[in-house]
Amino acid sequence: MEKKKITVAVTGLNAIDNPGPGVPVIRALTESKHFDVRIIGLSYESLEPGIYMHDIVNKTYSIPYPSAGTDSLLQRLNYINEKENIDVLIPNFDAELYSFIKLEDTMREMGIKMFLPTIEQFEERHKVNLSDYGKKYDINVPYARSIFSTNEVYGLTTDFTYPLVVKGKYYDAGIAYNQEQAISYFNKISAKWGLPIIIQQFVHGTEYNVIALGDGKGNTIASVPMRKQFITDKGKAWAGIAIDEKNLLEMSHHIIGKTKWRGGMELELMKTSDNKFYLLEINPRIPAWVYLAVGAGQNIPEALVKLAIGEDVEPYTEFKVGTMFIRCSWDMIVDIKDFEQISTFGEL
Amino acid sequence: MNIKKNIALSDSGFIFNPSSGESFSVNPIGVEIINMLKDGKEKDEIKSEILNKYVTDDATFERDYYDFVNILNHYLLTE
Numbered sequence: 051m052e053k054k055k056i057t058v059a060v061t062g063l064n065a066i067d068n069p070g071p072g073v074p075v076i077r078a079l080t081e082s083k084h085f086d087v088r089i090i091g092l093s094y095e096s097l098e099p100g101i102y103m104h105d106i107v108n109k110t111y112s113i114p115y116p117s118a119g120t121d122s123l124l125q126r127l128n129y130i131n132e133k134e135n136i137d138v139l140i141p142n143f144d145a146e147l148y149s150f151i152k153l154e155d156t157m158r159e160m161g162i163k164m165f166l167p168t169i170e171q172f173e174e175r176h177k178v179n180l181s182d183y184g185k186k187y188d189i190n191v192p193y194a195r196s197i198f199s200t201n202e203v204y205g206l207t208t209d210f211t212y213p214l215v216v217k218g219k220y221y222d223a224g225i226a227y228n229q230e231q232a233i234s235y236f237n238k239i240s241a242k243w244g245l246p247i248i249i250q251q252f253v254h255g256t257e258y259n260v261i262a263l264g265d266g267k268g269n270t271i272a273s274v275p276m277r278k279q280f281i282t283d284k285g286k287a288w289a290g291i292a293i294d295e296k297n298l299l300e301m302s303h304h305i306i307g308k309t310k311w312r313g314g315m316e317l318e319l320m321k322t323s324d325n326k327f328y329l330l331e332i333n334p335r336i337p338a339w340v341y342l343a344v345g346a347g348q349n350i351p352e353a354l355v356k357l358a359i360g361e362d363v364e365p366y367t368e369f370k371v372g373t374m375f376i377r378c379s380w381d382m383i384v385d386i387k388d389f390e391q392i393s394t395f396g397e398l
Numbered sequence: 399m400n401i402k403k404n405i406a407l408s409d410s411g412f413i414f415n416p417s418s419g420e421s422f423s424v425n426p427i428g429v430e431i432i433n434m435l436k437d438g439k440e441k442d443e444i445k446s447e448i449l450n451k452y453v454t455d456d457a458t459f460e461r462d463y464y465d466f467v468n469i470l471n472h473y474l475l476t477e
Contacts, residue, residue, distance in 0.1 A: 256418075277419030293419040294404070325474075371416045372406075 053086035062142030063100025071142040074341035078351040096393040112396040165358040175332040196246035213252040218243035255322040262302040266312030273302040274343040292346040294371040346373035
C-alpha cells in the first residue's frame with residue numbers, strides 16, 4: 051500500500067532532562083505504516099535539540115512564545131504555512147495549548163488541521179479545578195486548592211498536613227515539609243509560571259501514568275498504562291514499563307467516555323499502600339514517554355493525525371505488556387552555521 | 399495460598415507482575431517453590447518434595463518457607 055504523503059508541524063523539540071514530547075511524536079510519525087511524513091519543527095529556543103535532528107526533522111521554524119499573543123503566532127504560522135503547506139499541527143506544550151485551541155478554527159481555514167480538546171475540556175481538567183473534577187466524575191483526587199500569596203501559606207495547616215505539594219499552574223512542583231519550604235517553592239514556581247499556585251495534599255505511593263487518546267465522541271482510541279521505574283530529580287520518568295492494570299485502563303475509558311475528550315492526554319496517578327489510585331493531574335496533550343506506547347503497539351501520534359484529517363480510526367484494543375523504555379542522553383555534534391541560521395533567521 | 403495467575407516466572411528466576419510493573423529475582427529453590435505453588439501444591443506436599451531432594455531438615459524448611467511466603471504476600475504476588 052502506498053503511503054499517504056502528509057506534512058506535519060510539531061512543537062516541543064526540547065529533548066532535554068525535562069523533555070517535550072516533540073521528538074518522540076516525530077519518531078512515531080516517521081515509523082507510521084500509513085503516512086509518508088514531512089516534519090516541520092516549531093521551536094521556541096535556538097538550543098532545542100530537535101532542531102538539529104535533520105534525519106527526522108525536515109525543516110524547523112522558530113515561533114513566538116505564547117506570551118506574545120495569538121496575533122503574533124498566527125502571523126508567523128501564516129508565513130510558515132505559505133512555504134510548507136502544513137496539513138496537521140501537533141502542539142505539545144501545556145502553555146501553548148490555549149493559544150492553539152483559540153486559533154483552531156482560523157487555522158482550519160488555512161488548511162492546518164489539529165485535534166485538540168475543547169476550551170471547556172481544557173479548563174475543566176486544569177490543576178486549579180481538579181478537586182471539582184474528581185467530584186463531578188467520581189474519581190479519587192487529593193485535596194487541593196489555589197493560593198495567590200505567600201501569606202496564605204501560614205493558614206494551610208487548617209486544611210492540609212505537611213508534607214504537601216506546591217505546584218505551578220502549568221509546570222513545576224515541589225514537596226514542602228514545612229512552611230519555609232512551601233514559601234520557598236511558592237516564590238520559585240510563581241516567578242517562573244505565574245499565579246495561582248496550587249497546594250495539593252501529598253499522597254505517598256508509587257507513581258503510575260496513562261497515555262490515552264479520545265476521539266471527541268466518547269471513544270477511547272488508545273490507552274497504555276505505565277509504571278515509572280526510574281524517576282529523575284525533576285520527577286520525570288527516565289525508565290518505565292507498560293503494565294496491564296485494569297483499574298487504570300478503566301479510569302482512562304471512564305474519563306474519555308464521560309468528558310468526550312478530544313485529543314491526546316496523560317493521567318498522572320499515585321497508588322497508595324492500600325491499593326487506591328489517586329489522580330494527581332491530567333495533562334491535556336501527548337506526554338514525552340509516548341514512544342513507549344508506540345513500542346508496545348499503539349502508534350498514538352499516527353492515530354491522532356488520522357483523527358485530525360477526518361479519517362476513520364479503529365480503536366487499539368491491546369498492547370504488549372512488559373514493554374519498557376529507557377531514556378538516554380546523546381551528544382550531537384552541531385555545526386555553528388546551523389546555530390547561526392536558526393538564531394539569526396529563525397529557520398533551519 | 400495461590401500465586402496470582404497473571405504472574406510471569408521465567409526459568410532464570412525473573413518474576414514479573416504485569417499489573418504493577420514490578421519485577422523480582424528469586425534463586426533456583428525459589429523458582430521450584432513458586433512453580434509448586436502455581437501447580438496448586440500445599441505446604442506439606444512442597445515440604446516433602448524439598449526434604450526428599452535437598453539436604454535440609456524440617457525446622458529449617460518451615461522457617462525458610464514461611465519467610466519466603468511472607469515476602470511473596472508482601473509484594474502482592476499471592477491471592
